[in-house]
Amino acid sequence: MKRDRPIDSEAKNGRKLRLLLHGIDGCVPYMTPSTLEKYFPASDDNLWIGLAVRDTCVMPVFQEKKKVHKKNKNRNLETSSSTKASVAKKPSGYGFLPTKPDSWLEPYNRITVPTFDPIADNKKGSYTCTNKGVSVWTPHGRQKLTPGAYNEASLALDAEYTLSLFDIDDEEGNAKRQEKAEQRNKEWFEDLGKACSGQTDRKLWAPALIPNLINNPSASLAIAQSDNKKASGIALIGKWHSKLEKLLESLEYENVTMLSTDSLVEVLEIASGSAVNMIGTNLPQQWAKKKHALAIDFSFDESSKRVKSDKKDQLDLNSDGCIDMSSKVFARDARPLVPGRSTSLACADSMFSRAYIHHLVVAQEILAEILLFAHNLHQMLELLKAFREAKDPSALKEFIMKQLKI
Structure with a gap:
């Protein structure tokens, strides 16, 4: 084991x-x-x-119960009063x-x-x-x-x-x-x-x-x-x-x-x-069911407390650091969920764009939840990895908290 x-x-x-x-x-x-x-x-x-x-x-759980079958007189069967017993399983x-x-x-x-x-x-x-x-x-x-x-x-x-x-x-x-x-x-x-x-x-x-x-x-x-x-x-x-x-x-x-x-x-x-x-x-699944994608940025320079990635992609995050993929703002967005900051199933090689995942959400395709769950789980693992490697976990927490809409 x-x-x-x-x-x-x-x-x-x-x-x-x-x-x-x-x-x-x-x-x-x-x-x-x-x-x-x-x-x-x-x-x-x-x-x-x-x-x-x-x-x-x-x-x-099934309960065994004896069932008695009487012979059918309407089918030219013996008219004796003999009976036949069998065991049936009854759900209990x-x-x-x-x-x-x-x-x-x-x-x-x-x-x-x-x-x-x-x-x-x-x-x-x-x-x-x-x-x-x-x-x-x-x-x-x-x-x-x-x-x-x-x-x-x-x-x-x-x-x-x-x-x-x-x-x-x-x-x-x-x-x-x-x-x-x-x-x-x-x-x-x-x-x-x-x-x-x-x-x-x-x-x-x-x-x-x-x-x-x-x-x-x-x-x-x-x-x-x-x-x-x-x-x-x-x-x-x-x-x-x-x-x-x-x-x-x-x-x-x-x-x-x-x-x-x-x-x-x-x-x-x-x-x-x-x-x-x-x-x-169970947050990765809960977010996927709500059609939300975890999109926080936890890559920053601890020495200067500044973001290492660019700020071109400003996202409107909710209190859980997620974006709502049912929003129409993503209908023409050709970028992956988290550009350059994720290698999840949904983001790797820019295979699935925000517009495509938005389309899956609107069409109520189960693939939308599959991609969002895989992405959210991957990002959660990356988040905990960032805390494992952080020299100042408190500073990392404050950096992420500033991105949330609380």
């Missing part, structure tokens, strides 16, 4: 900062195996793929079943989680959690995910890294509720440790609820210590807070991951610090 990785720029200067892409339904959005391997090869250690049990392993709902990962994802560093964004899940309905499990939203509605079902499903996904099932504190300021959530999380982390105690190559992550971590750091981080297996990393769950930078800077975990981010500003805040070395997000 363990994979050998090449030494990249972050290893040379000691800065670790990777992208954890949220896999949807057990795959990478919009990508075929060939395009994924060509444009985002598994040899690049800076792209990791997360698989959530809530949508990867949810399957229909959905559950979380062990599922093997797609073979083309196996070369990539993968992480298994219960769900990426429990806060967004909560917005879809009332949040419920008991000692027996957590309710999570799936493509088939809300389902109960028990610790046993999660452990079995997550082990079947065969990822090198696994985050234990977690409860979250959805009642801010409720100390009793926070304590209960921490207690459940510790028990579920220990349960996962027991389930994979014989697998020495499997590394566990412990959940760290951000509100609880700020209020009671020692209690929250105690979850990562287990009699069966200690955590190799922690996953921060919730909304990023500036206080976390100082709280986490002394930790010595292999991975400190922000599980989910929902804006470019949040990504910039985290990337400009040194406490977190992996940022989880």
Whole structure:
């Protein structure tokens, strides 16, 4: 399961900062195996793929039911009262079943989680959690995910890294509720440790609820210590807070991951610090669905704080640093999405112009979202690379923030 990785720029200067892409339904959005391997090869250690049990392993459950067939008297069959029994499978709902990962994802560093964004899940309905499990939203509605079902499903996904099932504190300021959530999380982390105690190559992550971590750091981080297996990393769950930078800077975990981010500003805040070395997000897909392309300029001379590229291509960026490709201003624009500053699938060799991608958007062609997703993912990786190599990450953050419409 363990994979050998090449030494990249972050290893040379000691800065670790990777992208954890949220896999949807057990795959990478919009990508075929060939395009994924060509444009985002598994040899690049800076792209990791997360698989959530809530949508990867949810399957229909069938219940066997005996069905009795009476012989048809209208077809000259025997008129005896004899009957014939058969077994039929009747759908009885959905559950979380062990599922093997797609073979083309196996070369990539993968992480298994219960769900990426429990806060967004909560917005879809009332949040419920008991000692027996957590309710999570799936493509088939809300389902109960028990610790046993999660452990079995997550082990079947065969990822090198696994985050234990977690409860979250959805009642801010409720100390009793926070304590209960921490207690459940510790028990579920220990349960996962027991389930994979014989697998020495499997590394566990412990959940760290951000509100609880700020209020009671020692209690929250105690979850990562287990009699069966200690955590190799922690996953921060919730909304990023500036206080976390100082709280986490002394930790010595292999991975400190922000599980989910929902804006470019949040990504910039985290990337400009040194406490977190992996940022989880689904922004490339979210932007592609909105027909947006990430177009920020992060190439500047740190010594003079000036842009290295020219200013001829002034773009009207939104708060996420994107341009809206549905806008008519691009209808006659023959330039690539980011001229001279991107080698993404959409920009390489100036193969696809802004006008062409605008046409695809207007025509509602799925190719528009494919090109935009590949471009956005490429630019996100380049953005994190810029922060890895920056001598002054704070200056780079401020330079990018000035380009956004906030």
